[in-house]
Amino acid sequence: MHSSDIRSRFLAFFAKRGHVIIQSASLVTADEKGITNPTLFNTAGMQPLIPYLLGKAHPQGTRLVDSQKCVRTVDIDDVGDRTHATFFEMLGNWSLGDYFKKEAILWSYEFLTSEEGLGLNPNQLYVTVFEGDKNASKDEEVANIWKNIFTKNNIEVGGDTTKGDKGRIFYLPAKNNWWEAGDNGPCGPDSEMFYDFGNAFKGTLLTHTDFVNADDTRVVLEVWNDVFMQYEKKDGKIIRTLPKPSVDTGAGLERLAMTLQGVDNIYDTDLLKSAMDKIKELSKNWELISARIVADHIKASVFLIADGVIPSNTDRGYVLRKLIRRAVRHSDKLGMQGDIAEVVDLIQQQYASVYTNVADAQNKLRIQSVIQEEEYKFRITLAHGLKEFAKLATKDISGHDAFALFSSYGFPLELTVELSKERSIKVDITAFEVEFKKHQDLSRVGAEQKFKGGLADMQDPMVIRYHTATHLLHQALHDVLGDGVGQKGSNITAERLRFDFSWGTKMTDEQKKKVEDIVNEKIAQALPVNQVIMKKDEAEKTGARHFFGEKYGEDISIYFIGNDINSAYSKEFCGGPHVKNTSELAGPEGMPGHAGKWKFKIQKEEASSHGVRRIKAVLV
Numbered sequence: 001m002h003s004s005d006i007r008s009r010f011l012a013f014f015a016k017r018g019h020v021i022i023q024s025a026s027l028v029t030a031d032e033k034g035i036t037n038p039t040l041f042n043t044a045g046m047q048p049l050i051p052y053l054l055g056k057a058h059p060q061g062t063r064l065v066d067s068q069k070c071v072r073t074v075d076i077d078d079v080g081d082r083t084h085a086t087f088f089e090m091l092g093n094w095s096l097g098d099y100f101k102k103e104a105i106l107w108s109y110e111f112l113t114s115e116e117g118l119g120l121n122p123n124q125l126y127v128t129v130f131e132g133d134k135n136a137s138k139d140e141e142v143a144n145i146w147k148n149i150f151t152k153n154n155i156e157v158g159g160d161t162t163k164g165d166k167g168r169i170f171y172l173p174a175k176n177n178w179w180e181a182g183d184n185g186p187c188g189p190d191s192e193m194f195y196d197f198g199n200a201f202k203g204t205l206l207t208h209t210d211f212v213n214a215d216d217t218r219v220v221l222e223v224w225n226d227v228f229m230q231y232e233k234k235d236g237k238i239i240r241t242l243p244k245p246s247v248d249t250g251a252g253l254e255r256l257a258m259t260l261q262g263v264d265n266i267y268d269t270d271l272l273k274s275a276m277d278k279i280k281e282l283s284k285n286w287e288l289i290s291a292r293i294v295a296d297h298i299k300a301s302v303f304l305i306a307d308g309v310i311p312s313n314t315d316r317g318y319v320l321r322k323l324i325r326r327a328v329r330h331s332d333k334l335g336m337q338g339d340i341a342e343v344v345d346l347i348q349q350q351y352a353s354v355y356t357n358v359a360d361a362q363n364k365l366r367i368q369s370v371i372q373e374e375e376y377k378f379r380i381t382l383a384h385g386l387k388e389f390a391k392l393a394t395k396d397i398s399g400h401d402a403f404a405l406f407s408s409y410g411f412p413l414e415l416t417v418e419l420s421k422e423r424s425i426k427v428d429i430t431a432f433e434v435e436f437k438k439h440q441d442l443s444r445v446g447a448e449q450k451f452k453g454g455l456a457d458m459q460d461p462m463v464i465r466y467h468t469a470t471h472l473l474h475q476a477l478h479d480v481l482g483d484g485v486g487q488k489g490s491n492i493t494a495e496r497l498r499f500d501f502s503w504g505t506k507m508t509d510e511q512k513k514k515v516e517d518i519v520n521e522k523i524a525q526a527l528p529v530n531q532v533i534m535k536k537d538e539a540e541k542t543g544a545r546h547f548f549g550e551k552y553g554e555d556i557s558i559y560f561i562g563n564d565i566n567s568a569y570s571k572e573f574c575g576g577p578h579v580k581n582t583s584e585l586a587g588p589e590g591m592p593g594h595a596g597k598w599k600f601k602i603q604k605e606e607a608s609s610h611g612v613r614r615i616k617a618v619l620v
């Protein structure tokens, strides 16, 4: 059965039973803090419905059904095994204070086993029930409902599995059979359905231990979860019983597809198979796990960008960045360099009719270019870092070297660790952290004071460029306006630099032009950027710019631009990071049509506060 068939059968089955079909909500959760936003993305079908599960009236009624897009990254390291993905679809039927346990369970059973539904063999079905704890008692009501349904359908139920008997119904603790999305919100006991998809047990009854072992090794697979929302939690404690209990069910589409398509992993289902085939076609060095990571991460990225997320260094944008960059790394391992776009395109086509925003007029090209641009940015980081890494990787990587990779090449620690693993060498992570801490102390002034509001991301090649450009701008302002200029603040993102400095009047066009010309000249001169660390009194003697009245430690890091510190064009007390050479500000080599062509440009010059001017500038 094709996945689109599973999806539409599910919606139709519940529509026929009085449920209104609702559209999937965006992957991006509402921005309000608290219970409506326990996570950055919808990680379960119930999340967009939390307010309604707590009692708010839903405009479309009390019985709803949907297929909700979800992104879950807590298991990102497991992606590539048989069942984990960061993007998945959750089918769910919802009772908002309407029907409860009896109907929910009956319909789950019917949908799974009837011809109108999926037609699965009920003898291969096993179910779990909440065993009870201090919050709620053992759910014998649910166990009895299951017992009756099985018996009515002539399916053997067996004895009491808590007493060691063989059976079909198993009691498990809250860890397994209690659902909540974080410490706040609706919650309650649940009942889960497992399917012996490979028919390993031939429909026989199992002991509690047999079942638990089978679940652990995924011989039987959880296909559906019926949650009985009866309570509300606040800060991890139950604060009330809900006046109108609700039902939240969740059936993972990928897993259902796996079950119905007779394959032992989600990547062989039609939901991911075409992407996997495409990757295989494009790969020179086929490697299954990497291929799965590429397929999953690119798919998740397409959906996230469609829902408005863009790569950045915080929150949602950071998750997206990580997904794209991991996909790029693994695509390189596969030797499919430069071909990610084809996978993007395929996923867009595949989902265009189900989730239209992945390929509509507004998003089709936008999604492709966001991914391409991020890939491109990452490649610059990679190219520099990989070269350096290869030099270092003849032995275990010391904390000092891991830190050098990070600070000078923007190489994230996790990448160093991953690459080292591949070569069976070790990274001294503890020593890295010590270095990192030392560096932070060293650069406290350089960063904290100067970058009020933050230096966006020390690892982003564009941010590093703008950081060096800021030093050039600072000196150029001194050249043009004189030494009355003093730095008041700086804020850098991957898109621009912003520099605040003391100066009383608006700059003339001519002054601005002069500043731009100087900076561009320094870029064209391809000056080296160097770092030295020296004792404070020595450092002060170099005449490097620093903040008066600021407390510095004993060891000072200075960055200077030029061949030696005495004749350097610019020198500042600063923790970095910076580019190695000002030529890098002219754009990366190897980017068609861009190599060395970027120019420094002042976009805006305006008053920031009394006696302080603010410049925004870009490299374009």
Ligand code: SER
Pocket (backbone or CB within 6 Å): 044, 045, 046, 092, 179, 225, 226, 227, 248, 249, 250, 251
């Ligand atoms: N919230 C439950 C789950 O995600 C059921 O939808 O498993």
